[in-house]
Amino acid sequence: MQVSVYRYDPDVDEAPEMRDMSLELPEGKDLMVLDLLERLKEQDPSLSYRRSCREGVCGSDGINMNGLNGLACITPVSQVAKRGKLALRPLPGLPVVRDLVVDMSQFFDQFEKVRPYLINDQPPPAQERLQSPEERAELDGLYECILCGCCSTACPSFWWNPDKFVGPAGLLQAYRFLADSRDTAGAERLRDLEDPFSVFRCRGIMNCVNVCPKGLNPTQAIGKIRGLLVRQGT
Amino acid sequence: MAALRKMEFDGLIVGGGGAGLRAALELAQSGLKAAVISKVFPTRSHTVSAQGGITCAIASEDPEDDWRWHMYDTVKGSDYIGDQDAIEYMCSEGPQAVFELEHMGLPFSRTESGRIYQRPFGGQSKDYGKGGQAARTCAAADRTGHALLHTLYQANVKGGATFLNEWFAVDLVKNQDGAVTGVIAIEIETGNVVHVASRATVLATGGAGRIYASTTNALMNTGDGVGMALRAGFPVQDIEMWQFHPTGIADAGVLVTEGCRGEGGYLINKDGERFMERYAPTAKDLAGRDVVARSMIIEILEGRGCGEAGDHVLLKLDHLGEAVLNSRLPGILELSRTFAHVDPVRQPIPVVPTCHYMMGGIPTQVRGQALTQDDTGQDQAIEGLYAAGEAACVSVHGANRLGGNSLLDLIVFGRAAGLHIEQAVRQGISRRDASESDLEAARARLARWNDSTSGESVAALKRELQNTMQASFGVFRTEEHMRKGIETLKGLRDRIGNAHLPDKSNAFNTARLEALELDNLLEVAYATAIAAEARRESRGAHAREDHQQRDDKNWLCHSLYFPDDERVAKRAVNFQPATVPVLEPMERKY
Numbered sequence: 001m002q003v004s005v006y007r008y009d010p011d012v013d014e015a016p017e018m019r020d021m022s023l024e025l026p027e028g029k030d031l032m033v034l035d036l037l038e039r040l041k042e043q044d045p046s047l048s049y050r051r052s053c054r055e056g057v058c059g060s061d062g063i064n065m066n067g068l069n070g071l072a073c074i075t076p077v078s079q080v081a082k083r084g085k086l087a088l089r090p091l092p093g094l095p096v097v098r099d100l101v102v103d104m105s106q107f108f109d110q111f112e113k114v115r116p117y118l119i120n121d122q123p124p125p126a127q128e129r130l131q132s133p134e135e136r137a138e139l140d141g142l143y144e145c146i147l148c149g150c151c152s153t154a155c156p157s158f159w160w161n162p163d164k165f166v167g168p169a170g171l172l173q174a175y176r177f178l179a180d181s182r183d184t185a186g187a188e189r190l191r192d193l194e195d196p197f198s199v200f201r202c203r204g205i206m207n208c209v210n211v212c213p214k215g216l217n218p219t220q221a222i223g224k225i226r227g228l229l230v231r232q233g234t
Numbered sequence: 235m236a237a238l239r240k241m242e243f244d245g246l247i248v249g250g251g252g253a254g255l256r257a258a259l260e261l262a263q264s265g266l267k268a269a270v271i272s273k274v275f276p277t278r279s280h281t282v283s284a285q286g287g288i289t290c291a292i293a294s295e296d297p298e299d300d301w302r303w304h305m306y307d308t309v310k311g312s313d314y315i316g317d318q319d320a321i322e323y324m325c326s327e328g329p330q331a332v333f334e335l336e337h338m339g340l341p342f343s344r345t346e347s348g349r350i351y352q353r354p355f356g357g358q359s360k361d362y363g364k365g366g367q368a369a370r371t372c373a374a375a376d377r378t379g380h381a382l383l384h385t386l387y388q389a390n391v392k393g394g395a396t397f398l399n400e401w402f403a404v405d406l407v408k409n410q411d412g413a414v415t416g417v418i419a420i421e422i423e424t425g426n427v428v429h430v431a432s433r434a435t436v437l438a439t440g441g442a443g444r445i446y447a448s449t450t451n452a453l454m455n456t457g458d459g460v461g462m463a464l465r466a467g468f469p470v471q472d473i474e475m476w477q478f479h480p481t482g483i484a485d486a487g488v489l490v491t492e493g494c495r496g497e498g499g500y501l502i503n504k505d506g507e508r509f510m511e512r513y514a515p516t517a518k519d520l521a522g523r524d525v526v527a528r529s530m531i532i533e534i535l536e537g538r539g540c541g542e543a544g545d546h547v548l549l550k551l552d553h554l555g556e557a558v559l560n561s562r563l564p565g566i567l568e569l570s571r572t573f574a575h576v577d578p579v580r581q582p583i584p585v586v587p588t589c590h591y592m593m594g595g596i597p598t599q600v601r602g603q604a605l606t607q608d609d610t611g612q613d614q615a616i617e618g619l620y621a622a623g624e625a626a627c628v629s630v631h632g633a634n635r636l637g638g639n640s641l642l643d644l645i646v647f648g649r650a651a652g653l654h655i656e657q658a659v660r661q662g663i664s665r666r667d668a669s670e671s672d673l674e675a676a677r678a679r680l681a682r683w684n685d686s687t688s689g690e691s692v693a694a695l696k697r698e699l700q701n702t703m704q705a706s707f708g709v710f711r712t713e714e715h716m717r718k719g720i721e722t723l724k725g726l727r728d729r730i731g732n733a734h735l736p737d738k739s740n741a742f743n744t745a746r747l748e749a750l751e752l753d754n755l756l757e758v759a760y761a762t763a764i765a766a767e768a769r770r771e772s773r774g775a776h777a778r779e780d781h782q783q784r785d786d787k788n789w790l791c792h793s794l795y796f797p798d799d800e801r802v803a804k805r806a807v808n809f810q811p812a813t814v815p816v817l818e819p820m821e822r823k824y
Binding site for chain 2: 009010011012041042045046048049050051052053054055056057058059060074097098099101103104108112115116117118120124126127128129130131132133135136139143144146147177180182183
């Protein structure tokens, strides 16, 4: 198997390059892309990438595989390789720290901007706050986000305006709290989002939905925020 | 050596998982200058992989539920070497800690009345074992760890602690008085080495399941805190006690929550027999994890395993129906389809006992301060050092942890450590100094790797270590195999001490991190091996074929492994709960 890997060490390399590595794959076993990376790293320990849980819940190993963003640990090689070839690149649009490792500060800045925590101005009761199963169901498809960054780095609007457009991951979080029956800061949350960039730079092209490894739908969440903003404006 | 950059804090937490983040929140809210060093962005910590839930007597499913029943189950589950004062503290403080998480926004699943949903888990009972199966595990579907970790991180975004994300703690700085004054750490992105000094240092570095070849643990669970403590000469407690989770996906090692059996799933052998009925007639598939794991291995060894090689058994869920599986176990459906290539709606999942949890760790007081023993065998607090969560052994799990008790451990004792440090700092613990030579000692290991010019590769040595532990210190243990394992580990200690780091670059050098992690794996593996050989009985997860009975006369105690002279001492178990009668050891039956 031919694997072409994006390599860049800022201390040594003037510019990044795609470097070819070859690998014998075991017969009759479909490896995940992360397994393949681990084998490549045994050949060349200087290859750097993030990884941890190897089961698709920690969100460390978002990378670009033959053009498609996803998690290396839950993407079978057979699903992305074409004619025995596979190109592995860092997530697009963010500064590269080294090899497949990107600097995610812009991504996390946008996450923090939406105040991603429950705000409730009432003193908490002695037990839990009550929430009906139906109210809780509103959070399904939102709270499961693992902050891997696959969606925002697949989004052209985020590429152009990573400082001003919150991006699909941040907006999914924003809606997760807007949708929570226990949160009392809805009005302020919406006010923070009503400028022309934060939400409205979304053009609905749905790259985010296409790549989300958890099967979430940020575009839909963004649509709901727009709906709330429009209703609030009238 | 060049002058080191230095940072100073009141409280330093190493590890950004559940215990670390809960401690950080407490410290930040108290207005102290607190920092968290985490080798990954905090929401990537292994707490995120916890599935089934957090066990706690909040009396939602059963209004009569009582934390003392939870305490009874936990003491029994521990095979009576859990400390009863610590278990009492965890079970009684638990409800408050869980409600706090809910107030922070944790998206728990709900009952019709709007309260937190609770499901049955293994080893749970009502009325001190007399009232049948309890349902005490609070759940957010089967993603409770993810929900908990993200909620705690979110609270910390508001909270104000300093986060040193993607920093790697190399070693503790210990001064001439034996006090811990901080750590030497690497800022991973740049490779810069920094001295992070603190009045108090909390090791919340999680477990070390990667000492085994087959584990549910994340790749980064390499026992960094335990390794650091051992290298500093501090003891570890009950480190021979490793939990093998009954249901890891065969081959992949990925965890399948006990919640599957809580919701009504059960294990079958190749004859389709629900074999747990033979081993645990009352609790069946919800017996203690150690009991279920051993039963599965016996089924496999006696030729009733499934698959071509007969090397696993099956977890049957299809009878629960698609609707229940979709709402209660959506993550399991996903993992099974990805890693076992089966759809649990129609087919059973191939599972096998897989290393899951380290019951042992750094011995601590209930309030989190780390302990050693003086020359007369009395407990002695280590100045400046604390531990919480899986890295610590407080000890609430003893010889076998109950499902759902680890998340509770994290938040209750993370919070307790934060409270204790706050109090200690307010009372004016002074900042302790470290000399140049103390700092140099803490950098020696890093220097060794950086100066290496030839030697064996990290990856090959790691594999050998993991295979040795798997072969000699698994579910069943014997003297002969353990002796052989110890010899191999001794050889590995020399070889790892001479291994080679070929990549000396600075920016995000993960080869260097893996080399440093290998040292930690070795320390944990070696301590495990020596302590396992020393404990000549079977108790909880420690099952010896050559000593099959529990021996309360000689071993109703903690083991304490001292690294400097590789000695195993004994330490008394606490049998003095403050508010309830002591639970006397009994035969453990499910």
